[in-house]
Amino acid sequence: MAIPKKNQLVGLDIGSHSIKLVEIEDTNKGKFLRNFGMIGLPQEAIVEGAIKEMEIVSSAIKTLLKNLKVKNKNVVTSISGYSVIVKKISIARRGDAELESSIHEEAEQYIPFDIKDVNLDYEILSAPAGPEEKEKGDAGDKADKGLMDVMLVAAKKDIVEDYVSLLQLTGLNPAILDVDAFALQNAFELSAGSVSGCYAIVNVGAEELGINAIKDGISIFTRDSAYGGYQINEAIMSKFDVPYNEAEKIKLGGAKLEGKERGMLQEIFTQVVSGWVNEIKRALDFLSTTYPDQSIEKILISGGSCRIPGFHKYLEQETDIPVEEMNPFVNLQISEKAFDPKYLSYMAPQAAVAVGLALRSIGDK
Ligand SMILES: Nc1ncnc2c1ncn2[C@@H]1O[C@H](COP(=O)(O)OP(=O)(O)OP(=O)(O)O)[C@@H](O)[C@H]1O
Numbered sequence: 001m002a003i004p005k006k007n008q009l010v011g012l013d014i015g016s017h018s019i020k021l022v023e024i025e026d027t028n029k030g031k032f033l034r035n036f037g038m039i040g041l042p043q044e045a046i047v048e049g050a051i052k053e054m055e056i057v058s059s060a061i062k063t064l065l066k067n068l069k070v071k072n073k074n075v076v077t078s079i080s081g082y083s084v085i086v087k088k089i090s091i092a093r094r095g096d097a098e099l100e101s102s103i104h105e106e107a108e109q110y111i112p113f114d115i116k117d118v119n120l121d122y123e124i125l126s127a128p129a130g131p132e133e134k135e136k137g138d139a140g141d142k143a144d145k146g147l148m149d150v151m152l153v154a155a156k157k158d159i160v161e162d163y164v165s166l167l168q169l170t171g172l173n174p175a176i177l178d179v180d181a182f183a184l185q186n187a188f189e190l191s192a193g194s195v196s197g198c199y200a201i202v203n204v205g206a207e208e209l210g211i212n213a214i215k216d217g218i219s220i221f222t223r224d225s226a227y228g229g230y231q232i233n234e235a236i237m238s239k240f241d242v243p244y245n246e247a248e249k250i251k252l253g254g255a256k257l258e259g260k261e262r263g264m265l266q267e268i269f270t271q272v273v274s275g276w277v278n279e280i281k282r283a284l285d286f287l288s289t290t291y292p293d294q295s296i297e298k299i300l301i302s303g304g305s306c307r308i309p310g311f312h313k314y315l316e317q318e319t320d321i322p323v324e325e326m327n328p329f330v331n332l333q334i335s336e337k338a339f340d341p342k343y344l345s346y347m348a349p350q351a352a353v354a355v356g357l358a359l360r361s362i363g364d365k
């Protein structure tokens with residue numbers, strides 16, 4: 001029998017379009033998918049990562065927990081977008097205590113907010129090499145120059161407090177607050193087995209487009225922009241003169257359209273998607289100037305809006321980099337009795353953040 005490990009958490013991806021929930025049981029016999037589901041949110045409940053309607057979001061989470069019969073109260077959720085900054089910095093080598101006491105000052109120049117308004121977290125990436133380790137590649141080079149790499153994560157306090165209050169209001173214990181980009185990276189690493197080299201993950205949700213470039217397992221660049229599937233809804237609402245819900249239906253191919261209307265819809269897709277692709281290309285250009293020796297070998301796409309017709313192909317064509325849809329379920333053990341495989345594979349790219357979150361456990365890092 002599979003013996004579950006302790007300290008498991010419920011992964012809750014609270015997006016502006018929908019909330020996704022995943023439970024994974026990590027056992028001595030592998031990782032089992034135990035629960036997956038989602039619930040939609042009304043359009044104004046969360047706007048660009050900020051919770052506008054606490055009560056509405058909280059009751060949606062309660063409904064989801066009830067529908068999925070979730071017992072565990074310990075959850076991990078994530079934030080993203082404008083309120084969180086993930087950045088790899090190189091600073092003069094120093095010991096742990098000195099780093100702890102100087103990190104705020106070092107971070108200040110990289111953060112566009114008042115340092116008093118952010119929660120700061122960091123992780124040492126290249127430990128300062130001892131003399132015997134010099135000449136050994138990257139860490140050695142850095143040590144020669146007297147530098148060390150540190151990953152900074154700065155999140156605006158008001159947003160962090162909002163997410164914590166939301167979960168507490170819902171009767172849950174917020175055990176970990178993660179970042180979308182890291183959750184996606186964890187989900188991808190699980191699906192790919194071991195990962196080396198340089199690749200990018202592009203997550204296109206409803207109101208956010210997140211780009212994360214990863215080299216040898218470490219994020220070297222992240223950017224979130226205010227693009228997403230909602231742009232298409234807005235365009236449909238104005239061009240077709242329909243309300244939001246009808247626009248969503250038209251977008252997802254659930255409405256009968258005449259030839260002329262199909263042409264209009266296609267035009268909207270093309271226009272919005274080319275905006276996304278240009279944004280991604282700008283990020284890749286910036287990356288190749290900053291890291292001239294690195295080249296992105298592959299782009300993984302995720303998020304509900306990565307399935308907008310044409311996006312995958314157009315991105316591949318314009319960047320000349322192979323593009324793949326992320327399937328975070330691929331290395332999980334899944335009972336076909338409990339989960340419809342067709343539904344799971346349809347939902348896969350949209351579930352990626354939640355799967356990545358559910359892989360976390362208390363005290364894992
Ligand atoms: N099959 C599909 N084809 C095209 N678009 C889709 C499809 N399924 C979902 N979407 C769109 O994807 C978006 C939702 O994706 P996702 O769940 O990743 O966003 P979110 O996490 O709620 O939002 P965000 O992260 O931007 O705050 C919506 O705009 C939805 O209309």
Ligand SMILES: [Mg+2]
Nearest residue numbers: 015016205353
């Ligand atoms: Mg999202």
